Amino acid sequence: MERRHLVEVLTVGLLTIWAYAARAQDTDTPPAGQSTRDGLVSSEGHLGAKLTVVKGRSVTRTLTLELTSKLEQVTGIDNPPAGHSAGDVLIFTESLLDSSGSVVGRDAAVCTGLFDETMLCNGVYALSGGQIMVQLLQPGLTGTYDQPITGGTGQFAGATGTVTVVQGASGDRFRFRIRVPTG
Numbered sequence: 001m002e003r004r005h006l007v008e009v010l011t012v013g014l015l016t017i018w019a020y021a022a023r024a025q026d027t028d029t030p031p032a033g034q035s036t037r038d039g040l041v042s043s044e045g046h047l048g049a050k051l052t053v054v055k056g057r058s059v060t061r062t063l064t065l066e067l068t069s070k071l072e073q074v075t076g077i078d079n080p081p082a083g084h085s086a087g088d089v090l091i092f093t094e095s096l097l098d099s100s101g102s103v104v105g106r107d108a109a110v111c112t113g114l115f116d117e118t119m120l121c122n123g124v125y126a127l128s129g130g131q132i133m134v135q136l137l138q139p140g141l142t143g144t145y146d147q148p149i150t151g152g153t154g155q156f157a158g159a160t161g162t163v164t165v166v167q168g169a170s171g172d173r174f175r176f177r178i179r180v181p182t183g
Helices: 003-025
Strands: 034-037 040-044 050-054 060-077 089-097 103-113 119-127 130-138 144-152 160-166 173-181
Touching (some): 144 173
8 A cells, every 4th residue: 555545544544533532522322333331432443543532521620820929030131232132031030929928839931032022931830739831922021911831740741721921010910721631
């Protein structure tokens, strides 16, 4: 069998299995060619690939956290040419506080200035259950914006979602909406 044809057959077979399993999540009756057992819906393709979906169960859990920050350390690196220019770097760390003012974690980020007020940033939120990673284009040093969550460790392994940041003179406010795989 020609290699290109084999790739097409594999792709169609896997997509067919996925479509059957996805439809089965929305109904109580499995589509033709599928079986159910103890809340599981299984579908097997003609190439032996198999996909099993747990009916009625979410594959992610969503966590919401509301925290504030207190700036701990900050440094800026003014790369040539002198003054604000693309390539300047901002590095900072903050304490993360809960609603009672208790420290519950910290964050750290490195941001590189672009050709306007926008910065390309990589950051980590370190909490007691693990770390949450973000990567973003920050629109500037004031205002409100969303940070996409790109991953995590510990109880946040495989995390996605957003962190909404409201920047303020006395510290930032954060609203984390974290989706974490459950199984």
